[in-house]
Amino acid sequence: MEISYRITENDFVDGQMFHSAHDAGSSRRRLIVRVLASLFYLGFAFVAFNKAEPSIAALFFVGAILLFLFLPKWTHWRYRRHFAKHYQRLFQGRLEGESNRIIIEEDGIRTYGFDGESYIKFSGIIGLKYDDKLGMVRIKPGQMFLLPISEIGQEKTVAFLQELSRLTDISVEDHRGWKWR
16 A cells, blocks of 8 residues: 655644644643642732732732633644744755655555655554544654645545554554644
């Protein structure tokens, strides 16, 4: 089985956002910052209230609530902007419009990209996932092939991942509808 596709900046950013949202370390850090920053503001509100400054205490209390509620939206925007800048700095537009191919062979997958080709044995594949925008094939050194569903199509992407699943005995994880937290 063979698929051909092109990667765009949005595909790269969506893949990085998915990975960051599902990485335990990143999620824990974001949660700790969210809770500690809110507690910090609540502490200031408590100190201001004890010093007979109720208006300043109210401002810090409202700030703590707003921080707790809106920090995830801000981190989503910040991560998205960071990954877009990373893409532009790293690839400098070299991936735009370049055709990529992945071919399933008898004991591995062969990939052809904009600057070369590679061969990965099935034992090097450690994860198969897809969401609303991308199919993802994770390989051992911490890298990932991104398969843009907008370019390939949902059915063909899932069929490709199911075929890899059959050959590698790795189940395909369906993450459609995931939300940034």
